[in-house]
Amino acid sequence: MSEVTSEPSARSTTQGAQQGKPKQDADTVSAARGMAAQRRGGGPPWAGAGQPTEKAMTFGPSAKRLVARLRPERIGVIVVLVLGVVSVALNVIGPKILGHATDLVFAGIIGKQLPAGITAAQAAAGARAQGNDTIANVIEAQNVIPGMGIDFHALGLVLAGVMAIYLGSAVFGYVQGYLLNGIVQRTVFSLRREVEDKINRLPLSYFDGRQRGEVLSRVTNDIDNVQQSLQQTMSQLLTSLLTIVGVLAMMLTVSPLLSLVALITVPVTFWLTRAIGKRSQKQFVAQWRNTGVLNGHIEETFTGQELVRVFGRRAEVEEIFREKNEALYQASFRAQFISGIIMPSMMFLGNLNYVLVAVIGGLRVASGSMSLGDVQAFIQYSRQFTQPLTQAASMANLLQSGVASAERVFELLDAAEQSPDPEVPEVRSERRGRVAFEHVSFRYVPDRPLITDLSLVAEPGQTVAIVGPTGAGKTTLVNLVLRFYELDGGRITLDGVDIARMARADLRSGIGMVLQDTWLFNGSIRANIAYGRPGATEEQILAAARATYVDRFVRSLPQGYDTVIDEEGTGVSAGEKQLITIARAFLADPSLLILDEATSSVDTRTEVLVQRAMAALRSDRTSFVIAHRLSTIRDADLILVMEDGSIVEQGTHEQLLAAEGAYHRLYNAQFAGATAEME
Incomplete structure (x- = not known):
């Protein structure tokens, strides 16, 4: 994100996590990320982002929480239930009536073979007289x-x-x-929107220790899997459960004895499903956890392809991919294999039940206690009874997979949020850009202080340059002004108002920021510049482009300002990308400007031009400039030299050189030292 002009969206928040990441000293970084690196088991430098430890919730609470999300759709759910009851009721009545059709056919065939003019009782008596008791029973039972x-x-x-x-x-x-x-689509739509809002409320510290790919996997893959699971399981489970109840009721009306035979397999079915499901649930959780890990690795290595090839780490990257892919394969195989045992087991029990019903039903027809149509109807009911049980069991793997994904989404939703804005936020009466640090203390890791008791004042219109060795706390200082992180002690005021008492959107709307790492989105160059001020006119966009010398190279492109670039800036050089982000900050016209190594990617000639443009931009506004190249900040009104989170020197370029202190050492190391080293 090159500047902050409004409350950040999900995209800008994620970008902030990537590019606004604190430049800490080595010990602080090690403490903050050491555990994550250990969990990953080593690896190349680009694979150092941590993977959070997964602790899966139990199936029951997670499933209940997922179902509870349907509460806003309760009226629709009730209508669906009623329609399901009617549909299933009609469906289960069918075999009973169809059995009556069988009785009509069977009775007609037998009646045609008997002499006319006698009654059914006389025909049955005649059959018994001839020793055909079975035929007699059938004649009496079939009317x-x-x-x-x-x-x-x-x-x-x-x-x-x-x-x-x-x-x-x-x-x-x-x-x-x-x-x-x-209902399902609206529920998942609401879940996605809630996750999007949640990401905007998460502090940057949440993203600092996590892979982007792993977080994106929760937002995309896991939510898609929840949608698929709800879509398939709700419909089939609802129909299956209603069918089981309806068919059981009809079976009892046809024959309580055969119903008892059919119900013998039900306890075995539930016990088997529960036993298998308990084992497969752990594997589904592992499957989606490994999916997130693999996605994180792929995202890292794909975005760092140049480094992978330059440093010859292709074989190592492929080996890491192979290991993570193998872990995903094993977890997925075990999950699908274990849950897949349910279906053939249910089919075996269903076939066993079918045989028992057919044998006992045939004996009862022969004895005359049941009609052939009732036996036929009952056999259909027994198949209808075991089929929904089998379907419900087969849905167990989808349901478990969906709940496992829901657990990961709920973990994100339950993450600690940044502190909320005050109920009645304070508003600056004027926007002059006066920044004051009053005894500020801050630490990334609780037991490792980074900034302690820091005080300074940046007056309106001043250009304050911050220099110092890597890890001194330079970037942290400006991140605290933006409230990317909360203070441990002291306060920071902007035009006399404590920034902790301001709404973040109001605070950041008056601050422009250009980072060392550029951020561009997929769109035209014009749209990327206009991102700094929504609703900017064409003339304002062109004026910002001319002031930052973007117009110079854009005119040479075939499509000019309509040239489409992606988030990687394909089609323009690294320096040209940086110029676009600087133009974006120009267009925002903020009262406070933060430049974090903003000219590090441009060539020397372009840097001179940009420095002149920045001089005009910095007029009448406060500017914080973080620079390693001391030649770029000689004209700063105030130079702060930081070491270990503290300001050890401050003054102008000439004053600090004359003092022959820390700044003098840095200056000599950068210029005179480099020359001596070459000699």
Whole structure:
């Protein structure tokens, strides 16, 4: 982010984490990130960002929390439930009525073979007299009319009724699915928006110890997996559960004895599903954790391809990728394999149940205690009963995977946020740019102080240069002005107002910032410059471009200001990228300007031109300039020399050279020392 003109978006917040990262001394960096580096087991320099330790929540609380997110859609959920009940009720009535059609056909076939003019009782008695008790039982149970064949009119009415019932069930099921899809999409939409808002409220310290790829994996892959799991499991689980209840009720009405036989497998089903699910849940958590780790590594190495090739670390990068990919493969294989055992186990139990029902049902038909149609209906019900159990079991792996992803998203949502803005924030009466540090203390790591009891005043219109060795706290100083981090002690005032009492958006709206590491987004050069001031006119954009010499090279591009560049600045040089970010700061016209090594990427000739432009930009506003090249800050009104978080010297360039102190040593090391070394 080249400057801050408004409350940062998710993109600018992430960028701040990348480019506004504190330049700490070696011990501080080691303490802050040492544990992360140990967790990664070593590796190349670009792979040093840490991976947070994952501690998965239990399945139950996470699943309840996920379901609770449907609460705003409770009316729609109720409608879906009602439609599901109606659809399932119609669906389970069908086999019973279809069984009546079977009875009509069977009765017609047997009746056609009997002589007309006698009653069913007489036909049954005749069959018993001949020793055919089974035939007699069937005649009595099936309401056979001797001499009469199949009643096709009655059969047609029954089949038409069954078709209407199944058609109605399908229509209600379609409407249910349509509404459910909307509920899931709105719920996930709300979750994404909440995660986006959460990222904007997270402090930069949250991103300092985490890989960008790992955080992005939670925002993209994990939320997508939650959506897919909800979409598939809610519909099928709801239908399956309602089908189980409806089919069980119909089975009891047809035959309580056969229902008892069918229910024998239910406890075994639940025990088996729970036992397998408990083992596979851990593997699903590991699967998505390893997905985040792998994405983080890929993002790092892809963005650092030049360094990977220059330093010949391709083999090492590929080995790290192979290890992480192997870990993901093993976790995914175990998760899918263990959860995949559920389906064939359920099919085996279902087939066993089918055999038992068919054998016992056949015996009861032979005994005359049940009709053939009822047995047929019950066999259909037994299949319908085991099928939703099997579906529910097969959904277990998707549900576990979704809950595992939800845990990772909830962990992000539960992360500690930056302190909220005051309920009644103070507002500056005038924007002059006076900055005062009053006994400021700050530390990144609790037991390692970085800045202690620092006091200084930057008057309006002054250019304050901050110099010192790496890790002295120079960048930290300006990050504290922006409230990227909160103070441990003291206060900082801007035009007499404590910045801790101001709204962050109001504070940052008057501050422009140009960093050493440029940030550009995918868009035209014009849009990248205009990012500094929403609603800027074309003339204002062109004026900023001319003042910072962007216009000089843009005119040579085929599409001029409409040239599209991506976030890596493809198509322009590193110096030209920096000029674009400087133009962005010019356009913002802030009252306080922060330049953190802003000219380090430009050539010497361009630097002279930019320095002249910056001199005009810095007029009538306070400027903090962080510089390693001391030649760029000779004209500063005040130069602060920092060492170990403290200001050890301050004054103008001439005064500090005459004092022959820390600044004098830095100056000689940079110029005279370099010449002597060459000699």
